[in-house]
Amino acid sequence: MDDRLIVALDVPDALAGLKLAETLGDAVSFYKIGLGMLTGGGLALANELKQEHGKRIFLDMKLFDIGATIEAAVRGLARYDIDFLTVHGDPHVVRAAKQGAAGSGLKILAVTILTSLDRDDLDAGLIRPGELHELTVERAARAFDAGADGVIASPREAAAIRALPGAGLIVTPGVRPAGAALGDQKRVETPAAAIAAGADHLVVGRPVWQAADPRAAAQAILSEIAG
Numbered sequence: 001m002d003d004r005l006i007v008a009l010d011v012p013d014a015l016a017g018l019k020l021a022e023t024l025g026d027a028v029s030f031y032k033i034g035l036g037m038l039t040g041g042g043l044a045l046a047n048e049l050k051q052e053h054g055k056r057i058f059l060d061m062k063l064f065d066i067g068a069t070i071e072a073a074v075r076g077l078a079r080y081d082i083d084f085l086t087v088h089g090d091p092h093v094v095r096a097a098k099q100g101a102a103g104s105g106l107k108i109l110a111v112t113i114l115t116s117l118d119r120d121d122l123d124a125g126l127i128r129p130g131e132l133h134e135l136t137v138e139r140a141a142r143a144f145d146a147g148a149d150g151v152i153a154s155p156r157e158a159a160a161i162r163a164l165p166g167a168g169l170i171v172t173p174g175v176r177p178a179g180a181a182l183g184d185q186k187r188v189e190t191p192a193a194a195i196a197a198g199a200d201h202l203v204v205g206r207p208v209w210q211a212a213d214p215r216a217a218a219q220a221i222l223s224e225i226a227g
Contacts, residue, residue, distance in 0.1 A: 001029035002222050004195070006058055006171070008032040008205030014041030014048075020209055021049060027218050030083075032203055034060040047080055058084040058171075058203075062111050067096035074100025074108070084109050084150075084171070089139045091146035098147040107169065109150045110143035112136045112157070115174030137161055144168060155194035155202075162198030172199040177207055177221060191224045 007028050009017040017037060021028070031049055033042045038061075049055040059082045063070055070087065074097045077085060081104075087097045089110035097108045113122070113136045122132065133156065140151045140161045150169025153161055158170050172194045194202050204221060211217035 001026060002225065003030045003056055004201050004225050005191075005218065005222055006030040006032050006201050006203045007208050007218060008034065008060075008173075008203055009045070009209075010034060010036055010205045011209060012040055013037070014045035017042075017045045018048065020214060021053065021055070024208075024215050024218055027215050027222070028055075030056040030058065030201070032058040032060050032205075035062070043080060046082055050081055057082040058086075058109075060086050062086050062088060063097065064088040064090070064093055067092055070096035071100040074106070078104040078106045082106060086111055086152055089143040089148070089151065091142050094143050094146035094148045107149035108147075109152050109169065109171055110140070110146075110148040112139040112143070112151050112153045112161075115154045115172075133157055133160070137164070140164060140167075150200070155189035155197055155199055158194060158197035158199045169200045170198055171201045171203060173203040175202045175204050177217075177224065191221050192227065195225055 009020060009031050011017050011020060033046050046057045046059060050057050063073055070093055078101050084107050086109045087093050089112050094110050101108055119132050136153055136157045137160045140153060141164050143151055144166050150171055152171050154174045155172040158172055161167055161170055175191055175194050177190060191202055208214050208217045
């Protein structure tokens with residue numbers, strides 16, 4: 001199976017997530033479970049999909065705290081045998097997360113700038129002036145320097161990040177098949193464009209689970225990736 005497609009299980013609870021995974025069957029091998037699912041049995045679902053169904057798991061927690069807390073949290077989450085975990089891309093957070101993941105197969109992915117944000121959002125958050133593209137690439141470079149295994153970034157920044165010395169994995173949300181609704185995403189590209197730009201994995205949620213036939217929607221995306 002092509003694990004470059006990661007389907008986001010952004011559904012209300014673990015039962016809905018498991019039902020969707022069963023619908024997708026062997027078409028999809030990699031799933032993202034995020035904060036929205038955490039109180040709905042997300043960790044239990046991650047464990048079931050991993051241990052009983054042989055799926056790869058991306059836990060999208062976007063952790064941010066002091067170093068000691070991050071290290072302890074990541075050490076605990078690594079016990080679930082998950083594959084990817086997100087933390088904020090601040091170097092002190094990345095370094096602590098890597099310490100917590102030591103001895104496990106867990107890969108730490110650093111969030112650069114959320115694909116739902118634009119320059120106005122950064123201004124409102126008191127983020128320093130500068131072009132969003134350049135800030136994203138700079139955050140990625142600092143995250144890699146701090147030891148991140150990969151970064152989360154818009155497909156529009158993927159090519160520039162891929163060109164960085166020592167660049168690792170690039171995982172891109174903000175991917176929408178041609179004609180799909182953008183939802184709350186502001187910096188998007190098609191699956192083919194994201195892969196061509198250098199992305200290793202594409203995270204797609206609503207275009208799959210909101211489709212009348214989720215399995216067919218996932219297979220169409222996989223076909224575009226393969227092409």
